[in-house]
Amino acid sequence: MVEQVNSFAIKTKNVSVHYGNKMAIDDVTINFTKNDVTSLIGPSGCGKSTFLRCLNRMNDVIDSCKVQGEFLLNGVTDIYGDSIQVETLREKIGMVFQKPNPFPKSIFENVAYGPKIHGLASTQSELNDIVMDSLNRAGLYEEVKDRMDDIATGLSGGQQQRLCIARAIAIRPEIILMDEPCSALDPIATARIEELINELKENYTIIIVTHSMSQASRISQRTAFFHLGKLIEHGDTSKIFTKPDKEQTNDYITGRFG
Amino acid sequence: MNSLNKRLSAEKRFQAYGLFAVALSMFFVLILMWKIFSTGSGAFVRTTIEANVFFNPDFIQVNQNSLEKELYRASYVALADEVVRQNHPNLNEEQFIKVREMYTRKFDYQLRDYLLENPDKIGQSIIMKITASSDLDQIVKGNYPRDVPEAQRKINDYQLSVLDKLTSEGKVSSVFNFWFFTKGDSRDPETAGIWGAVMGSLYALIICFSFAFPIGLLASVYLEEFVKPGKVTDIIEVNINNLAAVPSIVFGLLGLGMLIGVIGLPYQVPLVGGLVLGFMTLPTIIIASRASLRSVPPSIREGALAVGATKMQTVFHHVIPLSLPGTLTGTIIGMAQALGETAPLLMIGMVAFVMEIPGGPLDPATGLPSQIYLWSESAERGFLEKTSAGIMLLLLFLIIMNTAAVLIRRRLEIKW
Numbered sequence: 001m002v003e004q005v006n007s008f009a010i011k012t013k014n015v016s017v018h019y020g021n022k023m024a025i026d027d028v029t030i031n032f033t034k035n036d037v038t039s040l041i042g043p044s045g046c047g048k049s050t051f052l053r054c055l056n057r058m059n060d061v062i063d064s065c066k067v068q069g070e071f072l073l074n075g076v077t078d079i080y081g082d083s084i085q086v087e088t089l090r091e092k093i094g095m096v097f098q099k100p101n102p103f104p105k106s107i108f109e110n111v112a113y114g115p116k117i118h119g120l121a122s123t124q125s126e127l128n129d130i131v132m133d134s135l136n137r138a139g140l141y142e143e144v145k146d147r148m149d150d151i152a153t154g155l156s157g158g159q160q161q162r163l164c165i166a167r168a169i170a171i172r173p174e175i176i177l178m179d180e181p182c183s184a185l186d187p188i189a190t191a192r193i194e195e196l197i198n199e200l201k202e203n204y205t206i207i208i209v210t211h212s213m214s215q216a217s218r219i220s221q222r223t224a225f226f227h228l229g230k231l232i233e234h235g236d237t238s239k240i241f242t243k244p245d246k247e248q249t250n251d252y253i254t255g256r257f258g
Numbered sequence: 259m260n261s262l263n264k265r266l267s268a269e270k271r272f273q274a275y276g277l278f279a280v281a282l283s284m285f286f287v288l289i290l291m292w293k294i295f296s297t298g299s300g301a302f303v304r305t306t307i308e309a310n311v312f313f314n315p316d317f318i319q320v321n322q323n324s325l326e327k328e329l330y331r332a333s334y335v336a337l338a339d340e341v342v343r344q345n346h347p348n349l350n351e352e353q354f355i356k357v358r359e360m361y362t363r364k365f366d367y368q369l370r371d372y373l374l375e376n377p378d379k380i381g382q383s384i385i386m387k388i389t390a391s392s393d394l395d396q397i398v399k400g401n402y403p404r405d406v407p408e409a410q411r412k413i414n415d416y417q418l419s420v421l422d423k424l425t426s427e428g429k430v431s432s433v434f435n436f437w438f439f440t441k442g443d444s445r446d447p448e449t450a451g452i453w454g455a456v457m458g459s460l461y462a463l464i465i466c467f468s469f470a471f472p473i474g475l476l477a478s479v480y481l482e483e484f485v486k487p488g489k490v491t492d493i494i495e496v497n498i499n500n501l502a503a504v505p506s507i508v509f510g511l512l513g514l515g516m517l518i519g520v521i522g523l524p525y526q527v528p529l530v531g532g533l534v535l536g537f538m539t540l541p542t543i544i545i546a547s548r549a550s551l552r553s554v555p556p557s558i559r560e561g562a563l564a565v566g567a568t569k570m571q572t573v574f575h576h577v578i579p580l581s582l583p584g585t586l587t588g589t590i591i592g593m594a595q596a597l598g599e600t601a602p603l604l605m606i607g608m609v610a611f612v613m614e615i616p617g618g619p620l621d622p623a624t625g626l627p628s629q630i631y632l633w634s635e636s637a638e639r640g641f642l643e644k645t646s647a648g649i650m651l652l653l654l655f656l657i658i659m660n661t662a663a664v665l666i667r668r669r670l671e672i673k674w
Contacts, residue, residue, distance in 0.1 A: 101557035
């Protein structure tokens with residue numbers, strides 16, 4: 001497969017992560033193509049969430065966590081380098097977490113917070129537009145348009161998660177990281193989010209950690225299989241799920257272990 | 259089955275013990291309350307004697323045209339004596355002294371205050387309820403027995419006969435004692451009020467809050483959110499917990515040595531009292547604030563960081579607002595404790611006799627608990643009911659503060 005350098009949203013090389021003396025990621029090299037959904041799959045504790053959190057440096061807050069290797073944003077910017085501040089990086093790489101974590105403030109405030117601190121809106125009406133647009137893209141606007149001032153924690157789980165997605169896209173990132181975004185949701189809410197991911201990939205590169213094989217096969221174009229901190233296999237989703245190169249991958253997706 | 263019955267009866271026994279423990283503590287609380295209320299309620303009422311007062315310009319040396327300042331400065335002592343003579347005619351000198359003793363010594367001030375408010379009454383006669391002396395007050399309230407030998411009584415037989423005559427004429431009555439809530443301390447129980455001490459405590463608490471709350475909050479935020487845990491933070495943590503357990507008199511000594519001795523702040527002022535109470539409250543606030551910062555879920559911090567907020571924005575926009583109810587609860591409980599603290603006030607001199615109501619944190623003052631302590635040491639029977647009434651007021655403030663703490667905590671629970 002031949003691809004241009006600039007068609008990669010994130011390139012990583014020889015990534016190793018340690019928590020104290022414990023190795024969590026062992027020499028992983030993986031590139032994420034632009035405007036694709038890439039699923040990271042693998043059994044619990046395989047390091048896929050850790051890897052995901054390295055991409056927007058959310059692991060910085062964990063003192064014992066040591067990250068080594070090369071991370072390049074758009075092929076040029078060193079994610080861990082001095083040329084970029086972590087706040088700017090997170091403006092470009094948004095994140096949605098496993099458990100919906102809206103701020104206990106109003107729905108409007110939740111979405112408006114990011115644009116406010118980054119100064120993306122100079123007037124109140126611009127801010128309103130950003131909030132409306134983000135909620136629209138997250139497919140939540142119709143449901144909440146009459147109660148923008150209600151507290152966000154009063155929404156249902158699925159709505160909260162879509163609010164978190166709206167919050168992430170409100171600062172216009174290039175990449176959205178999702179850490180098992182549906183694991184706390186019921187099947188209907190899950191279907192909504194999957195639909196949403198499908199729409200979002202037009203404009204964003206999405207990297208998603210999931211435990212559900214069927215979800216990975218439904219929503220992603222590329223799939224990476226992690227096991228015990230190592231990247232076992234990475235390729236087109238259709239190939240991984242039908243004709244994987246490695247036996248380990250085959251065993252995992254057919255449910256023989258994991 | 260048998261063993262189940264055994265277990266069930268063990269549970270019943272346990273519940274009975276628990277009920278007994280609760281009932282016993284309630285019983286003691288009730289006894290305490292009953293004792294305080296039965297002694298203290300008298301302080302809210304004072305005995306007055308109705309008298310005819312003629313504001314004779316000759317006695318007070320002022321007239322209708324006098325300025326307010328002149329009215330204030332005029333001597334009303336002679337007028338007070340004259341009022342007594344007019345209302346009790348034909349007394350010899352010894353009788354006059356006895357009858358004069360039945361009225362409060364301070365009743366010249368009562369006359370002055372009346373005239374200041376109604377300057378047009380100069381040269382006129384009015385009927386006024388003049389406060390009785392504390393000893394007479396106690397007789398009327400029944401706190402002093404009448405049927406003991408005269409030598410053991412503060413009110414002698416002659417005074418009793420005058421009292422009975424006044425009572426039969428309907429001139430003795432009880433009025434609500436506003437003075438208790440509006441006046442400062444006094445040598446005479448009948449004119450002593452708690453307001454000076456309340457204001458002293460209020461100023462001290464304001465100083466205490468404005469000193470301890472920001473420092474406690476910032477210290478806890480720094481320790482909890484910014485500093486990396488290590489040996490140093492462990493040592494700080496242990497020391498904060500130690501400070502919370504240090505007896506309050508030690509903080510009083512610190513205030514005496516440092517604030518008054520080294521820095522040279524004045525003695526017996528609420529400023530120093532408030533700072534000392536602040537030292538004492540600081541560990542409590544830090545501990546409560548750290549606990550409540552820790553209870554903010556990490557997912558909130560992650561959510562803010564993930565949209566590109568700096569650490570400080572995360573803490574100030576999200577974490578502190580969410581932890582504030584818990585911090586305030588801890589602060590209020592700490593301040594309620596500070597309000598009732600006597601020992602540090604003793605050390606820095608806020609336990610002196612202060613008549614004036616303090617106008618600011620740099621005026622000499624007492625605090626509520628030290629005022630109670632002062633009154634409890636006084637020999638006069640009239641101060642006994644003041645002591646209990648002071649305790650009632652202190653308890654009322656404590657109940658208000660603790661209720662506020664509970665309400666704030668309840669709001670916190672609804673939020674999560």
